[in-house]
Amino acid sequence: MYQMIFVFVFSFSMGTTLAQIDFKAQREHMVKVQLRNRDITDPATLEAMLKVPRHQFVPQNLREVAYTDGPLPIGEGQTISQPYIVAYMTQVLELQPDHKVLEIGTGSGYQAAVLAEIVDSVYTMEIVQKLGHYARKRLKKQRYNNVQVRIGDGYHGWPEKAPFDGIMVTAGAEQIPPKLTEQLKEGGKMIIPVGPHRGIRHLVLLTKKKGKIKRKNLMAVRFVPFTRKKEE
Ligand code: SAH
Numbered sequence: 001m002y003q004m005i006f007v008f009v010f011s012f013s014m015g016t017t018l019a020q021i022d023f024k025a026q027r028e029h030m031v032k033v034q035l036r037n038r039d040i041t042d043p044a045t046l047e048a049m050l051k052v053p054r055h056q057f058v059p060q061n062l063r064e065v066a067y068t069d070g071p072l073p074i075g076e077g078q079t080i081s082q083p084y085i086v087a088y089m090t091q092v093l094e095l096q097p098d099h100k101v102l103e104i105g106t107g108s109g110y111q112a113a114v115l116a117e118i119v120d121s122v123y124t125m126e127i128v129q130k131l132g133h134y135a136r137k138r139l140k141k142q143r144y145n146n147v148q149v150r151i152g153d154g155y156h157g158w159p160e161k162a163p164f165d166g167i168m169v170t171a172g173a174e175q176i177p178p179k180l181t182e183q184l185k186e187g188g189k190m191i192i193p194v195g196p197h198r199g200i201r202h203l204v205l206l207t208k209k210k211g212k213i214k215r216k217n218l219m220a221v222r223f224v225p226f227t228r229k230k231e232e
Helices: 003-034 043-051 060-065 083-092 109-120 129-141 178-182
Strands: 072-075 078-080 100-103 121-126 147-151 162-170 184-196 199-211 213-222
Touching: 003 043, 003 083, 043 083, 043 109, 043 121, 060 072, 060 078, 072 129, 083 109, 083 184, 083 199, 083 213, 109 121, 109 129, 121 129, 121 184, 129 147
Parallel strands: 100 121, 100 162, 121 147, 162 184
Antiparallel strands: 072 078, 184 199, 199 213
């Protein structure tokens, strides 16, 4: 009898430990196969992707597939981007530890956490109240104290906290919101998926140089749409 209890306790504790090791191993595998083997080379981005527990940002029933090579649903018809896209968009901003970044489209909060591992402060806006609320709670629980979540339409940016060294829009826009480029610092970079509503969008990289905006089209992507508040 004693032996049985021992076996039970032993296998239970082994089980939890293994589950934890497993997520870390999955994360390492993700970074190697999905990021390094492609074109992600920025050390800060790779390190952040190794660190942030993506499985804590997806719905409970999808934890086991959190590190797979694709986007996942996060409720309210929205998605958390594919790890590669998260890393790619982070890398192109060429972030530094003293940077201040604005993200539009908090969603799960995962991308904000990745940014928060690299920069000094992250300001992120989410239009869907429920998502913003949960992301805020999740980020707090994960001790990302350098992230502020604001619920509202990101079309106008966050002027009180501007200018930003980097701006990342994680919802597909038809046009580049002018208020966002205004809130970019001299030398700052912005990455945004742009294109027609039902068509193919491109990740567009904008750089502010001597007050002027330089535009570069990067790869074709799929993103959930950038929406606006009904009254606007
Ligand atoms: N970055 C997120 C995924 C973003 S999905 C993550 O890491 O999980 C795109 C998000 O943008 C959705 O949550 C959507 O509700 C939000 N969104 C769309 N239009 C917006 C707007 N105008 N302002 C703020 N958020 C917006």
